[in-house]
């Protein structure tokens with residue numbers, strides 16, 4: 001079953017709606033330049049809306065260790081996601097499982113990043129844009145994805161309309177979406193979240209049925 005993470009959840013109500021839609025994880029963006037940014041105290045409120053067994057992920061972009069620690073002191077999320085140029089040593093110092101985002105820039109050395117971040121719990125492949133580190137709504141060419149043994153996450157421009165194709169073509173263990181389930185920048189839409197999760201579940205079902213034939 002493809003796991004679903006919805007990133008950029010900004011309120012307890014959005015978190016409840018995401019959980020009702022059936023997500024496996026929600027992401028909290030601790031990057032002040034984002035329209036989805038939350039402070040540590042807002043994040044505490046968001047997490048109150050999260051159902052038990054749904055993973056909370058705190059996302060940072062080249063933050064200092066002090067900034068990450070201050071957030072964790074207030075809001076102890078289950079997992080960290082690093083979306084900048086953080087080294088493995090930096091990511092590991094917080095003693096939490098972490099996801100390393102790899103932006104699919106033209107000349108990216110995926111192998112080198114995978115080797116450096118071999119202790120990451122998962123890697124997330126995202127579209128690249130020179131002016132924004134993530135959450136752009138852009139897709140990238142999925143045939144650039146490496147074959148991986150460890151669980152990985154597909155992100156970048158996913159929507160209820162294209163996620164089935166992604167599951168069919170590249171079979172990601174997990175998918176991550178942000179803009180594709182919003183009605184306006186930073187506003188998650190309950191209908192779009194439900195439609196996205198349903199599209200993932202339907203694609204999984206079709207895959208399972210096809211495998212059984």
Ligand SMILES: O=C(O)c1ccccc1NCC(=O)[C@H](O)[C@H](O)COP(=O)(O)O
Nearest residue numbers: 007034133134135137156157177178179
């Ligand atoms: O969401 C943001 O605003 C953001 C800002 C800076 C770095 C990362 C950010 N989001 C990270 C995510 O995991 C997004 O879900 C991922 O980039 C996909 O976003 P989208 O293409 O909008 O679905």
